Amino acid sequence: MYALEVKDLTKRFNSLVAVDHASFEVPEGSIFGLIGRNGAGKTTTIRMMMNIYLPDEGDVVLRGVKIGQEFKNQVGYLPEERGLYKKMKVLETLLYFAELKGKSGKEVQKNAEKYLKRFDLFDRRLSKVEDLSKGNQQKMQFISTILHDPEFIILDEPFSGLDPVNTNLLKDIILEMKQRGKIIIFSTHLMDFAEKMCDHIVMIDHGKIILKGSLAGIKSKYGQRNVSLTHAGDISFLKDNPIVEKIEDFGNSTGIKVKEANQTQQLLKLLVDRGVPIKKFDANEISLHEIFIELAGREDGNGKEVRNV
Amino acid sequence: MFNARVLAIVKRELREKLISKSFILMTILFPLLLFGMAGIQALIFTDKSNDKVDIVSDTETLTNSFQNELMKSDLMKDGKTSFAFFTMDRSALKSFLDGKKKDLLGNKLTGVVYIPSSALKDKKIEYYSQTPSNISLSRKLEGPLNKVLIDIYFGNKSLTPEELDFARKGIDVTGFKVSKEENIKEEGYGSLILSYVFTFLLYISLLLTGQLMLQSVIEEKSSKIVEVILSSVSPRELMTGKIIGSALTALIQMSIWLAAIITVTSSAIYALPPEVMVSITTTQVVFLMVNFAVGLVLFLSLFGMMGAIFDNPQDAQSGMWPVMILIIAPFLIAMSMMQNPNSPIANAFALVPFTSVMVMPVKMTLVEVPVWQLFACVVLNIAAIFLVFPIAGKIYRVGILRTGKKPKWSEVVKWLKYKY
Structure with a gap:
């Protein structure tokens, strides 16, 4: 059973097709990653899922029902470009956002104070937002996203612009929400985070879905012919070897793709025979980063570098 | 259209506006000015x-x-x-x-x-x-x-x-105001003074409220807060809430002002000479408030729309002129009407939506206006809302999430065709 189904979603801005017939499914109880480069169509997709943009074509379906206000009430949304009313007070702001979600009263106030204490903001609850540091404003924004205890949490590029402390804080929130059975959807261009946190992903490029499925499934599918190697010494001799299709240097590790799935053992033998000191040889392992580069890294097929990845 | 979310927005707008410095200053300053002027006048007349x-x-x-x-x-x-x-x-x-x-x-x-x-x-x-x-x-x-x-x-x-x-x-010499009513009323400069006061109050209030609405929409847009809000409410709910909040603020302010005027004119504190005595009728006050309420919705739709089109106050100020004309023109018409209240132009603009918000109440102070015209004025303004609000709402909806360079008017027209 899927919690959320995105069906054939399309959005055009004048001549630009921002999202092109995108379809994917978000399973219950998962952390779902929407990954792609900047400008790939992630934010537009999310805005359509949030009913902020109306799609030109397609639907977003929540457990069998087309989304509407009901869904909005169940979502906590953290947009990529975050904003708060500068002149409003901290607690006042949080309560206002909860009220817009239909939650008001003592219970919410109590929860808000609880979160403020947990995030070390309780002393500032009567300060104006503009008097808070940027880091504290980000914390406020997290609280406002989850204060009304939403079923779904949608985060658009949640880690951009966060300091390490807040990055960890947000990670904790996400994992905690997952444990409580919430569905978390986030978009990112940072493959690292997606790889560490997501259960399921879709990859979007130029408005089109180019890959979707569970992270484990995708990795095993793409990993069969891939080896992640950490080594010392020179391995340039592999370049001309017939079993090797491609070598890519990622700095700390090297990604090697063989031509057939059963050739990974042959590759290991080759390296051992040549006396290359091997620190780590990980067959059947491929990073999301590598998959991403392989699928989306080539502009017009001539191997141009991907920026901002 | 009106629900708990809109109510929450209205409440926030009221909280923010009613305690803002500019509101308090303008609300208090004006009656002070009025009391002061009446006081000075009374002092001059009564000899110090x-x-x-x-x-x-x-x-x-x-x-x-x-x-x-x-x-x-x-x-x-x-x-x-x-x-x-x-x-x-x-x-x-x-x-x-x-x-x-x-x-x-x-x-x-x-x-x-x-x-x-x-x-x-x-x-x-x-x-x-x-x-x-x-x-x-x-x-x-x-x-x-x-x-x-x-x-x-x-x-x-x-x-x-x-x-x-x-x-x-x-x-x-005593002046008498001839009207359809049975009693011919004694009349001095009072009605002229009242027409000036009405014109200025409506003009100042529309400008002030409009500017605040514009700023508020631009702030929400440029600070990106609007996207957070739109994840909870629809753009139409947001716009409705903001319009109602601003309109209520303006109506509260106008009530305070009118109350101050009525106090000054009817109290015995200031012994104003009879020739400048101002008399305000209940009909005038009620009509002014009702028509102003309708007019506010009409004007604020446009101000909200303008705020959504522009990214920053500078662009907005230079692009605002079409709406400003709708406020300045009736102001000038109302002023010229004081010379000749029955000119055909004044009569027409007392019924035309937008301008009638200012012209009709002023006309009422100067000449007897048939009741059907008062109703027609309000009905036409309401009709204008039904015409303007959907268009303004659409442009608001598209514009509010747009950033980047200032759009051309031709682009704004294209927005109307967007499916948002």
Whole structure:
């Protein structure tokens, strides 16, 4: 059973097709990653899922029902470009956002104070937002996203612009929400985070879905012919070897793709025979980063570098 | 359309606006200004200080008559003016004045009035003062002095007291406002003053409220907060909430202003002279408020739309002119209407949506407006809302999430075709 189904979603801005017939499914109880480069169509997709943009074509379906206000009430949304009313007070702001979600009263106030204490903001609850540091404003924004205890949490590029402390804080929130059975959807261009946190992903490029499925499934599918190697010494001799299709240097590790799935053992033998000191040889392992580069890294097929990845 | 979310937005708008410095300042400042102006005017008319006047004539009889008359006049009763009486001829007057010069210049003595016996023939009297042009005092003296002269002059002739009374009276012109109502009402400059006041109040309030709405939408847009809000409410709900919040703020402000005016005009604190007495009818107030409420929704839709089109206040100010014309034009029409309330142009614009928000209430103060026209005015403005709001809402919806360079008007028109 899927919690959320995105069906054939399309959005055009004048001549630009921002999202092109995108379809994917978000399973219950998962952390779902929407990954792609900047400008790939992630934010537009999310805005359509949030009913902020109306799609030109397609639907977003929540457990069998087309989304509407009901869904909005169940979502906590953290947009990529975050904003708060500068002149409003901290607690006042949080309560206002909860009220817009239909939650008001003592219970919410109590929860808000609880979160403020947990995030070390309780002393500032009567300060104006503009008097808070940027880091504290980000914390406020997290609280406002989850204060009304939403079923779904949608985060658009949640880690951009966060300091390490807040990055960890947000990670904790996400994992905690997952444990409580919430569905978390986030978009990112940072493959690292997606790889560490997501259960399921879709990859979007130029408005089109180019890959979707569970992270484990995708990795095993793409990993069969891939080896992640950490080594010392020179391995340039592999370049001309017939079993090797491609070598890519990622700095700390090297990604090697063989031509057939059963050739990974042959590759290991080759390296051992040549006396290359091997620190780590990980067959059947491929990073999301590598998959991403392989699928989306080539502009017009001539191997141009991907920026901002 | 109206639900708990809209209510939450309305409440926030009210909280934010009602405690804002500009609102409090404008709300208080205006009545203060009004009270102040009325007060100053009242002071000027009622004469400020204790006046001390010496009345000099050249015969005992005259002096005594003046003393009798002035002592029982209104001037004495309010205790602000005191008199001293002297009898001397013109030759003695000169040295008398020299002696009093110090007092006159030191403001201890307001003036010296010299009434020679010749006044019984030519009614010419003399007034010596540091400020002889202060007509308010001499005007007040005029009545009693004239009465004495008339009494003495006609006292020797056989006239009835009625004939004497007639002779004493000056000419008093009173204006009457002719209307369909049965009673013809006495009328001074009051209605003209009221029309000025209405024009300025509506003009200032529309400008102020509109600007605040514009700023508020631009702030939400440029601070990106709008996306967070739109994850909870629809753009239409947001716009509706903001319009209602702003409109209520303006209506509260207008109520305070009108209450202040009514207090000033109806209270006895300020003894305004009858010719500038302002009378406000309930109909005028009710119509003004109802029509203003409708007009606010109409104008605020446009201001909200403008805020959504532009990214920053600078661009907005330069792009605002079409809406500004809709406020400035009726202001000018209302002003010119004071010259000729029945001009066909004024009549037309008193019904045209947007301009009628200002022109019709002003027209009401100047001439009798048939009731059907009042209803037509409100109905037309409501009809305009149904026409303008969907368009403004659409542009708002598209514009509010747009950033980047200032859009051209042709692009804005294209937004109307977008499916958002």
